[in-house]
Amino acid sequence: MKHLNKILVAVMMVMGLSSHAQDSNNPWAISFGVNAVDTRTSAGGGHNWLDRHFSQPFAVKDNWNILPSVSYLSVSRFVGENFSFGLSGSVNKIDSYVKFAPGTIGSDSRGYKVSDPGDLMYYGVDATIKYSFMNLISSKVIDPSLSIGGGYTFFGDSSYGTLNPGAGLTFWFTDNVGLELATRYKKSFGDREDAAGVPDAPSHFQHSAGLIFKFGGKDTDGDGIYDKDDACPEVAGLKEFNGCPDTDGDGIQDSADECPNDFGLAALNGCPDTDGDGIADKNDACPTVSGLAALNGCPDADGDGIADKDDKCPTVAGPKENAGCPWPDTDGDGVLDKDDKCIDVRGTVANQGCPEVSEEVIMKLNEYSRTILFDSGKSTFKNQSYTILQSITAILKEYPYSRFLIEGHTDSDGSNELNQTLSMNRAHAVENYLIENGINADRLQHTGFGETKPIATNKTAKGKAMNRRTEISVIKE
Structure with a gap:
């Protein structure tokens, strides 16, 4: 014992x-x-x-x-x-x-x-x-x-x-x-x-x-790494990451992995890059097609700076303003439709795609305008003048973006004041007719010169007849 x-x-x-x-x-x-x-x-x-x-x-x-x-x-x-x-x-x-x-x-x-x-x-x-x-x-x-x-x-x-x-x-x-x-x-x-x-x-x-x-060692998460050495003691992890997990097995611990559930690349902080364009799928608007960083990973086949998915013409370069398509030139005059004020009519660059009013056209207009007949001492038209006015209207409609000045002139009969007023009224009458027949008012101006600009002598009846006239000229911008 x-x-x-x-x-x-x-x-x-x-x-x-x-x-x-x-x-x-x-x-x-x-x-x-x-x-x-x-x-x-x-x-x-x-x-x-x-x-x-x-x-x-x-x-x-x-x-x-x-x-x-x-x-x-x-x-x-x-x-x-x-x-x-x-x-x-x-x-x-x-x-x-x-x-x-x-x-x-x-x-x-x-x-x-x-x-x-x-x-x-x-x-x-x-x-x-x-x-x-x-x-x-x-x-x-x-x-x-x-x-x-x-x-x-x-x-x-x-x-x-x-x-x-x-x-x-x-x-x-x-x-x-x-x-x-x-x-x-x-x-x-x-x-x-x-x-x-x-x-x-x-x-x-x-x-x-x-x-x-x-x-006596404590390993809360059971990963074989004791809590005192475990950077993630409550979540099972790997020894090489001090006990922290790498859920997707890509060699990047979850805490440093921006895509912890998807196997990815170290260069992309653990995120995948399916199309191999260097842009992580999570940031890639086109993750299955290799593209450009500037376009969020989408391709640009025609190199116009517009991603193919947003480009209505992906194989032809065009501006963003036209959804990636080149601007058309319908009339082939060298002025793009977006800048062409006369899309269906060949014109000139200087005239914004509209045809220029030639000297020949001006001469034709004046041939017509000089033959317009007014009632004596009045600004009303004689009946035979309406055919001439219609011809003038037709010519002006061919040049929808040109502006015109209508001038009124008289002979020397009567006082200067009366002739000045009469010439102004007659020019105005021509302008009103043209507006009433489809010519935009913004394209027209009128003035009167009375008897100050004769083209013939006032000493003969023929000369006076020539001085009683209207003339049309192009207003230069």
Whole structure:
């Protein structure tokens, strides 16, 4: 019962106290396995200190005490900078106790004798600070370490404290499971044996081998990357993106991917470019046809700056104002219809596409206008003049964008004032007739010169008849 109580105390101390451990991702570690106690190291003899302690380190059969079951348990916690702190409890049975007794029966050639002290029970509770060299050697499998600590040992009916320098070597099979090998020299500060030669407080080596498990790391999203190193701890992601996802698998993490659900190009911030024109589909008005950036990814076959989809004449260059089609020139006079005031009649550029009023036409108009007959001393027409007026009207309609001046003239009979008024009224009468018969008023002006511009002598009846006239001329812009 006494031994059972000691075991329970050791286990409760190990499991109940906060301890420190393996790495920052999995801060906790627990290990268990078998331990071996070697008492030769404090037996004396030998040529020097090294010879006494290390001349027979692996004399397992003669010197080691091993229980054929799990005989140690350790819990540890990472404290940073490659250091961990741990507590361990161990149990053993001492049935091989080494003494230096040269010349006695059963001693070997070096004077060492192994005896059974009476199946002494062994219990140990130890605290250890360990330094791992795993990061320094940049290994993920081999984990060498050095340690220092202290503990309390129950050796049969005696108990004592120890100082425990040690070393270890762990082989990690995975990130969390490994094989741990360790040795500690447990230096006692008491007498090795009592006056009767019974073991009291011997220094000794304690070796251990067992499995170690790291745990305690938090991985909320289950992506294998611990939260402390996971830039996206609540969303499963990839190691190369520090735990952030790449939903479309294009090598660009979602947070930097403008099209996270569509496989795309790095040059386009993760967005696809179906037609390969360098414009992301989301910004491409014509995503399946290669086009120009200036036209939002749409093609322009005729190069007129208008996207084919908006161009009514996609194979022939034309202005935007005409929906991409070239302006027509219906009458072929070199003046585009949009600028041509006489679309269906050939004209000249100088006259906005309308035909010029030639000198011959002016002569023809004046031949007609000079034969217009008025009632004597009046501005009313004689009946025979209407045919002439109709001919004049027809000619003016051939030049719909030309403007004309109608001049009235008289002979010298009568006063100047009367002749001036009469000439003005007769010119006005001609103008009114033309307007009433379809000539735009904006195209006509009239004036009177009275008797001031004769074309023949007023001394003869024939000359006077020639001076009583109307004339038509073109108004130059």
